[in-house]
């Protein structure tokens with residue numbers, strides 16, 4: 001059949017709608033399909049949070065909730081609100097000083113434990129075999145949980161191999177569903193890969209439109225390790241929320257810069273854990289599964305890469 005420009009347009013739209021539907025159908029049942037409230041830019045609807053499969057078969061939501069700086073009663077409320085809105089992956093760390101608040105938020109939400117995916121991290125002060133084992137128990141106690149879904153070495157400092165051995169044992173005992181690292185460069189990961197008996201499942205690193213980490217991403221793909229993006233908005237630095245390229249793409253899709261950023265992560269297969277203490281932003285950040293960035297739009301975002309960290313003070 002000969003296509004007129006009109007039928008071509010319709011077919012392309014149909015194609016996009018079908019692919020969005022298909023990816024929605026592929027959305028993983030493990031974490032269920034959650035009702036959420038719409039953002040200011042879109043009405044309320046059902047969305048599903050897709051999960052990725054880690055190299056040990058464990059499923060992890062591709063979009064989650066970060067909790068840095070969310071401490072005390074604010075942290076508790078944010079975690080509980082986030083879960084109510086549909087978030088299932090919650091990211092914390094010993095150094096955030098909020099594991100008790102996160103645990104209280106989980107409890108307050110009333111959700112069944114197995115529906116959640118909870119991550120924590122061992123801080124550098126607790127590196128080494130014995131200290132990591134102890135730090136893990138402390139984290140679990142503070143969180144009020146009896147297992148973690150993911151436990152990460154927060155930074156590649158100190159006795160990393162000792163920590164890894166402790167984590168492998170905890171994993172084999174079933175106390176952690178998956179183990180991984182954070183802020184590791186390829187050469188540091190290589191050192192673990194050379195001697196480990198359990199491969200890291202995840203590397204959580206700074207990744208956003210201004211620091212896209214293509215080489216690290218490629219390396220991780222080659223080793224079947226998932227990239228999880230911390231600070232997916234670069235905490236708004238460098239004008240992320242007002243950036244004109246993101247805004248021009250957003251205008252076309254009736255989405256905000258935040259949503260365009262998160263969609264860009266999602267289409268690259270990257271797990272993202274945006275943080276917000278604003279309930280409307282929580283809903284907005286979940287509302288990224290009903291549109292698609294085309295190749296040109298992905299290329300426009302690729303050009304925003306500044307190839308350097310936006311957090312030099314943390315290096």
Ligand SMILES: NC(=O)c1ccc[n+]([C@@H]2O[C@H](COP(=O)([O-])OP(=O)(O)OC[C@H]3O[C@@H](n4cnc5c(N)ncnc54)[C@H](OP(=O)(O)O)[C@@H]3O)[C@@H](O)[C@H]2O)c1
Nearest residue numbers: 066067068091230231232233234235258274275276277281
């Ligand atoms: N492994 C590591 O070393 C490491 C390092 C840093 C972070 N992390 C993890 O990654 C998570 C995310 O990173 P992050 O907390 O540094 O920052 P982020 O998620 O990049 O940005 C958080 C900032 O974005 C704002 N925001 C969120 N949604 C928004 C929206 N829709 N519109 C406008 N503003 C919005 C928030 O303000 P409002 O509260 O006003 O919305 C907040 O100021 C952390 O919470 C933590 O769990 C890990």
